[in-house]
Amino acid sequence: MHAWPASEVPALPGKGRDLRIHDTATGGRVTLAPGPVARIYVCGITPYDATHMGHAATYNAFDLVQRVWLDTKRQVHYVQNVTDVDDPLLERAIRDGVDWVGLAERETALFREDMTALRMLPPQHYIGAVEAIPGIVPLVERLRDSGAAYELDGDIYFSVEADPHFGQVSNYDTELMRHLSAERGGDPDRPGKKNPLDPMLWMAAREGEPSWDGGSLGAGRPGWHIECVAIALDHLGMGFDVQGGGTDLIFPHHEMGASHAQALTGEFPMAKAYVHAGMVALDGEKMSKSKGNLVFVSALRRQGVDPAAIRLSLLSHHYRANWEWTDQVLEDAVERVGRWRAAVSRPDGPSADALVEEIRAALADDLDAPAALAAVDRWAERQHAEGGTDESAPGLVSRAVDALLGVAL
Template sequence: MRAWSHPVIPSIPGTSDAPRLHDTATATIVEAKPTDVARLYVCGITPYDATHLGHAATYLAFDTLQRVWLDGGYRVHYAQNVTDVDDPLLERATATGVDWRELAAEQTDLFRADMEALGIIPPNDYVAVTDVIDDISAAVQKLRDSALAYRVPTPDALPTPDGPGADLYFDIRAAERQAPWALGEESNLDLDSMLTLFAQRGGDPDRAGKRDRLDPLLWRAAREGEPSWESPVGAGRPGWHIECSVIALAELGTDFTVQGGGSDLIFPHHDMSAGHAAALSGHPLAQVYSHTGMVAYQGEKMSKSLGNLVLVSKLRAGGSDPRAIRLALLAQHYRTDWEWTAEQLVAAEARLAAWTLAFGPIAVPAAVAAESASESAAAVVERMRAALVDDLDTRTALEAVDAAVAAGVDDPALVGSAIDALLGVKL
């Protein structure tokens, strides 16, 4: 599936060090240093109500990570999925009277347009779940053949030639015995917290017939009126977590550099995805698990279920410069939970105007600027780099540029190029 156009990223003198990121699994800051290619997987959208600012903040954080890697001389291989068949999408399609495929296509197109407008580096592999159904069903069959998946009788499933239909579930305890993985090693949650989040985020802890209350669904047997595909494990469609495991392993291999996403994916999605991948491959999924904070609006976490969404497309349609939207998001540290206000966009617009005047195409030539400058442009660039290497500290990087505006620099064009290359804002 096509992604979107890649922004032009200028080259600037010098290089970044390997970035240091907060790793959710160890709760420490670790070096995300690739041995060859930086391999990154970030969980994609379920395409309805795209793209709200929570989405944008997540993809911007991992865009920043890629820019640091690229500035450090590393090649980057980035993969992302699109969950274009899942219960929330189907429920929205039914509620609005729109075919689920049309809704998914429309919202994915909108997401692409928003990402391109914001200057987000696209994935090398942009994979729709509906394009890899055969691969997912083959993975489920492998788990079943390894005694890591089991059938749960499903009265409302369509009958099969072999008898009543049944959903297939992942056997967590069997996987813990066989694979290099244990439930909770990525999330570090206790059992009560897991059960609460599992119930809130698509799980079914009270389903009869399961071996463990936290066992996740791998394959949903075909139901009347639902999309389904024929497969070696019966007609049906994938569960939620297995899709990312299969896509990530296929595109990036095992032990890849960083698994990323919003903090609402830590459990159950990333814990379970890691478990599925370990059971399928015999290796850990990723080296570092990195998560972004949640964005609130009007006192509540911005979410599709609450409907308190600020959409990038609506901000753009209202005349907001995507570069200012980007700067407003970069003003927050990626790991913090924070609340969006209109005033933040106003401040970002003022910052953009000041930077453009100081370092944009109309800035004074370097020879003239050097006469009155009190700051070295090269030093400013190094401060920006140091901030971003330090757990993607975009706030400090922005403050370094603000200070350079006030002090004046000997080479405004160099700072302008660094703002473009490292922060993704073309003045």
């Protein structure tokens, strides 16, 4: 599966700072100091109802992570999946009377278009669950053969007790885990499981549903969590720098994925930092496919909204915050991008060297994009009020905003 084209990231004078970011597993901030190549895995979409503003906010957060790393003169090895076969996708295809493959392909293509418009840097490896199945099957077989997984009526389940570190990503108690498992695709009440929290690794073929050859596992399809584990281990290995996604992935998805990987390899942890973006609401409720209260990037683009304004709408909120999408949020962003463009269109202006360092410092401090935007606002206000004599300043501001914030002026 191919990703989307990369926009050029301008080079800036000097060098950025190492990123200090909130780690869900420890509950505090950690300083990430990767080697020459920083490694990040971000969980991708299940391709239906793409791309809503909640998606965009999540991928914007991890786009900033990449940009901070690139500014430190590192390379970035970014991997993202597409869950192009799963119960919600199949259910939507049945509801709409369409082929599930065509639905997945159409929504994935739309997602690519939206990511391109928003200037999100693409992953080096963009992998669908279906194409990953040949690598998933051997991992499930290894877990089963080692005693870390077991068979139940043809399905294969992972035993959470096989990983001594289970629970150390979310740090949730058992009651909350069980509630979230039932809410987010698990089956804690299924009779015969060793532990209600045990997640499915391989689902035996069901009548009327797609299935693939699973070797000794029999025909079927993979569970949700093992999909990301297989892709991450194949392309990044253990101990990569950041595992990313929305807060709704903390449990069960990231918890279970970490345990799968740790049981497979005997190494800990799967990722050095587990980083999660907050949820976006509309009309007082979390924006979600099940509620249908979605604002789509593509719909805004069709209405003629500047993608730079959409991106500034996202950047105006801290990535970990839960916030609400409103018309005013977008109006403020449209006005802001207009002010910024007017400021950099002049032939000279106030020196921008300090501004670049302000943006760098803000982003290195747990991706504080609102503080970075405020710094650019202050420069633009000085430009409009006083002007300046530095002929290089407008160009430097434009390049910095593009390189570090992904906004083209």
